[in-house]
Amino acid sequence: MLDVALDREVEGDLVLRDMGEGMPFRPGTFDGCISISALQWLCNADKKTHSPPKRLYTFFSTLYSSLSRGARAVFQLYPENSEQLELITSQAMRAGFSGGMVVDYPNSTKAKKFFLCLFAGFSGTLPKGLGSETVDRGVPNQVQFTGQRSRFKNMKGKSAKKGKDWILEKKERRRRQGREVRADTKYTARQRRPHF
Template identity: 85%
Template sequence: MSSSCRRPEHMAPPEVFYNEEEAKKYSQNSRMIEIQTQMSERAVELLSLPEDQPCYLLDVGCGSGLSGDYLTEAGHYWVGVDISTAMLDVALHREVEGDLLLGDMGEGLPFRPGMFDGCISISALQWLCNADKKTHSPPKRLYRFFSTLYSSLARGARAVFQIYPENSEQLELITSQAMKAGFTGGMVVDYPNSSKAKKFFLCLFAGVSGVLPKGLDSVSSDRGVSNQAQFTAQRSRYNNMKGKSVKKVRTGSWKRRKDDADRGGK
């Protein structure tokens, strides 16, 4: 397979692949921005958040903040986590509204229990399926991530991951570790008959067993067509969390780390 056809996660670890040059190129590509915005909009739709109510959301693999821009426009507060310093530098330069945190999601999330009303992640989760170091175990890293994410979500909240699965075995690995961590839910597939438009969204429920949203189909105007694979037999109505107060994350933020570094406080 030529390097032009290789998947990014096979070429280098994310913190290496998304270097300064790649980060700038990614964030200035109008087509990439359009796709990222569309997928972020769909992910938020699948979160099924309360209408006309600001929520506190987590963006995993936030990169340069393109998804965060949509969250801000939608009226939500957010925290972004990414492993690439170059991507976070671009986000800072773009002056995104969310708080930013440098971190490896495979080592777990550092947030207090019940902190977030929901989580989205665009094109990031599949990176955990690779062992970039001898000490990396994909099942263990996935479980560590999902278990700490489960804890950080309010009961009844959802997490939606847009992913590019490499094969069915990878999908099974991801979903099995999510279930082991306590989540229920399943895969929502949009436009399953289109090779270009087909998109996979892993929709997870924390603390409840909700009805899995239905996928979009290009041959039908009905948004209720069933393109889904649910890994729980229980089907109860999803209850949105209401009336949560919004609090900003301050401790250990990437922005503060960056400011300290600029002042020579490394």
């Protein structure tokens, strides 16, 4: 990316640096900060000397000092689990930031995006997440992490694939389409014992 920026002769200076070692800028240099899909990598320990809490705190504390008072910082990230999310937000608050997490489309599996919105030197109001209309109707504004995939959770009354009801519906649909379908018997969609 730096090579592309050099080829295009972009305005401003370019810096190549490990953000876990801190930001090399004078205090109050910037009015804001935006980061996309970079922050979660500080949670990985790539070397024996890397400590994710220390690297996160070093980054956030040096960023806090390089931002002017009243500045904002927004980080889009993809945390692996709730512990990682808690680690990131706690280190940001420990460094002096205020703010919190905003989740766009919290009930979606594909469109869900996490944004850490931070304020340097004052407390602001967090923006509303996109697609969070259900939050206003009493659904708690908590993002739940589970290691389990629930494929048929939101099918709204449809039967699960490969179940007896699903197979009978499929056969009936094919009959209406004029296709040739085997007759229903007592063996239709029966559960078979595993063969060893």
